[in-house]
Amino acid sequence: MKLDHTAAGVYAIAATPFHPDGRLDTASVDRLTDFYVECGVTGLTILGIMGEAPKLEPEESLAITRQVVKRAGVPIIVGVSAPGFAAMRSLARSAMDLGAAGVMIAPPPSLRTDDQIVGYYAQAVEAIGDDIPFVIQDYPLTLTVVMTPGVIRRIVMDHPSCVMLKHEDWPGLEKISRLRAFQAAGEMKPISILCGNGGLFLDFEMERGADGAMTGYAFPDMLVDVVKLQKAGRRDDAHDLFDAHLPLVRYEQQQGIGLAVRKYVLQKRGAIAHDAQRRPASGLTPAAKAEIDYLLGRVARYDARAKI
């Protein structure tokens, strides 16, 4: 079950559950995987930044991949961004051997020119092999690498194995329109576009032509519903649901503490046993927790799933 350009719906960016003492919480890995599937996601993305991948030993990364692939029954994308191509290749090949559907590659922050970016992906494909479907992660806010639609097209056209864009440029609505226009004009082969940025613009991204979301908001079920409502043409309903969650989406989208917010809510929802992060960890003050509780209460007036 390899990833291809028809991928759509919601790929949840999976958190990695830990015990308070820093050990992997493998029971919660199962529990969280089940939670995502019950939320209706079409796939999962593991070992990304928000999955605390850099804190994991290599064997832990593989163990998680094995466990999630076996449990989930949905396609798994594995983040393989690495400072060197040796580590990238090694993780990518192992992940595919374990049953992953594809891998995701972010550009290193040092890239500047169009040619450097295109060249980097060529080197990455050479490293991992052209038989592994991959996702471009376009995330300038954190990575400081800016890809024009034309650069993305070059990468897509250079590599048949490039099947998806994780779109988290910001702002990015026009970029989606532009890429879909390339396709419509026959200037680019079709790709799947799933949107990140915590879902902050998912309402309109769907209207611009996105196929869904790839992000880790603690209510993946809301993301699933918004995607379905938009695909069903129920625009107002989609926005009503989205807007009810937006105050919390925005709160979780804060850089640095976002993961702490997300795990706090996931724990409250029973999806993981502890909201612990492996060290070095960011934490929530009592004031922040009270703010999240207040926001959950407000969301719950519209969406009963937030009554926790």
Next chain:
Amino acid sequence: MKLDHTAAGVYAIAATPFHPDGRLDTASVDRLTDFYVECGVTGLTILGIMGEAPKLEPEESLAITRQVVKRAGVPIIVGVSAPGFAAMRSLARSAMDLGAAGVMIAPPPSLRTDDQIVGYYAQAVEAIGDDIPFVIQDYPLTLTVVMTPGVIRRIVMDHPSCVMLKHEDWPGLEKISRLRAFQAAGEMKPISILCGNGGLFLDFEMERGADGAMTGYAFPDMLVDVVKLQKAGRRDDAHDLFDAHLPLVRYEQQQGIGLAVRKYVLQKRGAIAHDAQRRPASGLTPAAKAEIDYLLGRVARYDARAKI
């Protein structure tokens, strides 16, 4: 009427109105000034980034300052950030001579260490004189300069003329709490804290101890109401109003096209004659305009001021 640390409420970041051919639209300068005052702002900030200051000739900057100071009847803060201290000094002295209440200074993006930042503000104060009240602009998302609470305290304590923080760190709620804790412990003299970032976190910023907002959202009247409601202890009402606007606040907060969104709405509200920017200008596609219109329609279900 000089700015001091008791400043509170909403200081609108004023747009600069142009004719479609790029000339200053002085009639709209008056109209927009009146609009802000009628919205209930307690002050105005002019010649900031969102005021297209770098596109103005020096004489135009002074002419706008003169016109707005005369018309507004509320305190005016003038942005004087400049690549050199000569230009900064020159604009600051002229602005104060014309009746401005104070100036705002952003750190240049090249600063890295704590000492460099503190040293830069010392040089700036030496350049403009220690008799001009000034505002620190703390905006890492755009400026890439990161100031810890301790660095802000050093600047505040070094300079009696430092009376306000324009807070747009992101995330920044804990920073407000920290600075207020410094004050409560007698470790920092009192300052005014007004929050930017398009108002995206104003609901909670007020609860953390901010004195108000300094931002340019096209509904300053909403910002004014949220500040008032929070000060009156009407928390739920404040959030209800804020949340109704949040989808549009978020949309306007997009980097790069935010000013185009803002001017589009200001024109629709009748506050300026044209939504033109002086070149080089960013523009809105028909798709973007339709999205804003849709959002306005949704806001209007709760807040009649958005019926336009």
Next chain:
Amino acid sequence: MKLDHTAAGVYAIAATPFHPDGRLDTASVDRLTDFYVECGVTGLTILGIMGEAPKLEPEESLAITRQVVKRAGVPIIVGVSAPGFAAMRSLARSAMDLGAAGVMIAPPPSLRTDDQIVGYYAQAVEAIGDDIPFVIQDYPLTLTVVMTPGVIRRIVMDHPSCVMLKHEDWPGLEKISRLRAFQAAGEMKPISILCGNGGLFLDFEMERGADGAMTGYAFPDMLVDVVKLQKAGRRDDAHDLFDAHLPLVRYEQQQGIGLAVRKYVLQKRGAIAHDAQRRPASGLTPAAKAEIDYLLGRVARYDARAKI
């Protein structure tokens, strides 16, 4: 006498002389201009970063331009990089009215993609007018903007008024070869290439096809000689002279204190009355001064002009 693509030789980046109390030292402006001309430079570049341009009031900038143009009798290039196009246009038009030969424009550090860079120069040309010859400043080490040879070609081909590249990419020898290959293949119109970076690679840059140097090393006469020797095919002689100066060239090339080193030597050579910088200024410790004196003594064993 307008700048065109045949410009060659050495354009000295002129320092700006100040009195110790910060006032412009106009007597030294004449003295320094004469010094440069006596050194054999073919032109001068004023109001660049190393000319402390951002510390000058606008009237001072114009006064210096007027004085140098009148005195020098060689073509003058004026740095007009500015955060806004209004200031750029204003300074460019005034400089040309005063008799400048052309202007130099650096890209702002925020530019990332190829299209952004090309677009910026298009906007700049629109602002200053297409009748003013201009120089592209390609200086990634300080400006963080990376231009490929292809991007430079696009700018050159888009604008007949683009006549020169100030080349200070680092490393950059292959870039010169590449641009000259474009020309040889008829894929780019001829441009003048003058090299910066303090002259650190001038020996080989000439061999790769550069037309000369544009930099501010305190021995412009050495730069002039190296250019002449290389053009005369006296390779070993050129390297002998260059290498004798290289320890000092390297010392002066240090970021942050380079200007202090340069002014210290210019004062010792009698070209300016004081080595003062206008505030904020970097200074030399006694240890640094002793090191420079030691280096001058060593250079003097080969080049008598360093006996000072």
Next chain:
Amino acid sequence: MKLDHTAAGVYAIAATPFHPDGRLDTASVDRLTDFYVECGVTGLTILGIMGEAPKLEPEESLAITRQVVKRAGVPIIVGVSAPGFAAMRSLARSAMDLGAAGVMIAPPPSLRTDDQIVGYYAQAVEAIGDDIPFVIQDYPLTLTVVMTPGVIRRIVMDHPSCVMLKHEDWPGLEKISRLRAFQAAGEMKPISILCGNGGLFLDFEMERGADGAMTGYAFPDMLVDVVKLQKAGRRDDAHDLFDAHLPLVRYEQQQGIGLAVRKYVLQKRGAIAHDAQRRPASGLTPAAKAEIDYLLGRVARYDARAKI
């Protein structure tokens, strides 16, 4: 044999030899190790950026460490900088188990404030354990992290296991003087300071109080001699030798192609069998090779070791 603050002399940054097809060239690992030791180095640093560490599989990194430790008979420092603390810990513990003398840690480019930098080293020490001697790598030109002398002192004083500074700030002479002044005033415990930056300022760095060099210039024997001459008080002799090499030192110091230059010369000197880099690799044009050959010829007029 653990690293401590008395370390002095030259620690060569070791290249990693590959076959043209990308396989590790283990025969050359021995040959290169012998070469360094015969050059008179007091230690070696392996698995740094210039050792192509990110291109190595984890088992290769360990195999090289094992081979070099066994062969060299001098202290080995291992670069363990990594995006995550798990990988850093894992490599550090393994390296020490294999007999390394200490490890080197560079700060990640995202760090900005003083507290972030100090905090990062605290987390790193917590991860690797406080029993492993470590080196701070202070390299702002590439890493964009700026550490004041005060920040370095905080790290040194917080961690008894911090025994050395790899100094490659630029410019950095005053920083050495400042740190030694801290020590002299009893405000900082003694540390070893070894200088990088390709050796570009080694002549004066020794005079400011450095203990030696840690860099990879292809003539480590020259570095060894300069350090010895300076320690013996033979200043002019030290500069004479240094200046003879400076044109090549400068050429090798070019970012991006520096490693290709270095390996080309090491191969010519017989220290490695091939100048190949593992992919992705930078290469030298024929023009560049001819330039290096020319420079070697010139160096050879003074230093016979360059006759190759």
